[in-house]
Every structure is written in C-alpha cells, then in structure tokens.
Amino acid sequence: MVRARIDAVDLRRPDLRRPFPRRFIARLTGKTVLALDRRAKYLLATLSSGETLLMHLGMSGWFRVTREQRGRGTRRQPVRPNPHDHVVFYMSSGRAVVFNDPRRFGIMELIPAGKLQRHPVLSKLGPEPLSGEFDGAALARAFHRKKTSLKAALMDQRVVAGLGNIYASEALHIAGLSPRRRASTLATASGAPRDAAHRLAAAIKRVLEVAIARQVASDYGDAPFLVYDRQNERCSKSGCAGTIRRLVQSGRSTFYCPECQR
Secondary structure, eight states, rough: TTOBEEEEEEESSSSSSSOOOOOHHHHHOOOOOOEEEEEEEEEEEEETOOOOOEEEEEOOOEEEEEEOOOOSSSSBBBOOOOEEEEEEEEESSSSEEEEOOOOOOEEEEEEOOOOOOTTHHHTTTOOOOTTTSSHHHHHHHHTTTOOSHHHHHHHHHSSSOOOOOOHHHHHHHHHTOOSSSBGGGGOOTTSSSSSHHHEEEHHHHHHHHHHHHHHSSSGGGOOSSSTTTTSSBBSSSSTOBBOOOOEEEETTTEEEEETTTT
C-alpha cells in the first residue's frame, strides 16, 4: 500500500464493530498512502490528504493482498465475493488489499490531520513493549501503589501498549510471578523497581520477540505456548512439578503454574 494510490474502495457492509466514518469511500479514493505505522494493536496509514486511516483487526480480522484480475485497458474485475470480506482497497499498483473479519470486531476510522496524537484510543497508551523506554523502571512507575492484581495491571494499555491476554500469561510464567500478586509489590515504597519488575519487563520483551520470530498468527491452536490453554498439563519449566491452572481475571482466562509462579 505504501506509495500506492487508492483507486477505489469496495465497502460491502455499513459497519464493523462501529459504523464506517461518514463519506468513507470519498475520503479515501484518489489518496496516496504515504506511510504505514503501528501503535499498540492499531495500524495507521498516513494519507496524502493529511488524514490517517486507523485500523484494528479485532479478534478475527486479517488482511490479504491479491493481484487484480484485469488486462491492459480493461475494466477491473471485483475480488471474488466472500461473506466475510468487508472492505477491499484497489490500489494503483494493481493489488487489491482485502479486509476479512468473520466476527466483525474490527475497526476502521479516519482521523483528521493534526488530531492523531489526541485521538482517544491513542492518547493514553503506554510505551511500546519492544521500545527502549519500556523497562523495569517503567513498570515500577506504573505499578507503584497499584492495588490491582499483576495480570489485570498488565492488561491496562496505559501500562504497556499492545500486550494481549495470551502473552501476558506467558510473560508472567517466564518471570516466575503469580498473576494474583498485587502489582504494587514490584515497586519499592518510593516507586523504584524491584528485581521482579526487571524480570517481568525482560520476559515481556522475550515472549513477544519469540512470537514475532515464529510468525504466530491468529490461529492459536498451533502456537507452542508455555501455559496458555494448557490447563491440567504439567508445567514445562525445568525442575517444576506443578500443574497448569486456569482462573478468570477481569473476564479473561489466565493460565499459570501455582508452584513456580509466586
């Protein structure tokens, strides 16, 4: 999409999680994608109009890129219909970028020029987990005097941006920390990081780097997780005889080992 013009947009329904923006097709057609970026779980396409196309995959959304079926001087052939293909971007490069979302939890919004950083979903996000500004000290500052559980605190996007439920459980297991533990215990009374804060920050970076290297997609069934969705299985940590348990925290499933996570 980068450096290509959006020649046409095929909008196949009026909404996803929320209605599409007003004049969505008209505001995109003829605009060039200057850059693509990411902030937390949001994809950001900077347009030549100055607006930014903000996209979120939701739980089941994904993009595929196909080559258009058309010859020189012939009319474009629409992408073959699929009941879950909701948006098609026809690019000047001859590619069609298709958004497919069976559950329709995805989001597409157009943010006016100059308002990106003040947008409600972006303005309160914490540091990126793989950035240099995220470390044990950053966690300690966020957790200082926080009475909620460690797992619930990690799911707060103001603490760390884009860390989801699965990898929060995985990181806590690697760091050897109980998801039930109070978040404030990772900081001293003055807000300085304890050793556990450094371990957890390193574990978060490690689990995400491994996931990216393995190119784990939304099909979690094939992913080699340490604790997630492994209830009643033996803990895989060397020397641990514990059994993985499941509990519900803030409406989400947490998987952990009660023996090695304290």
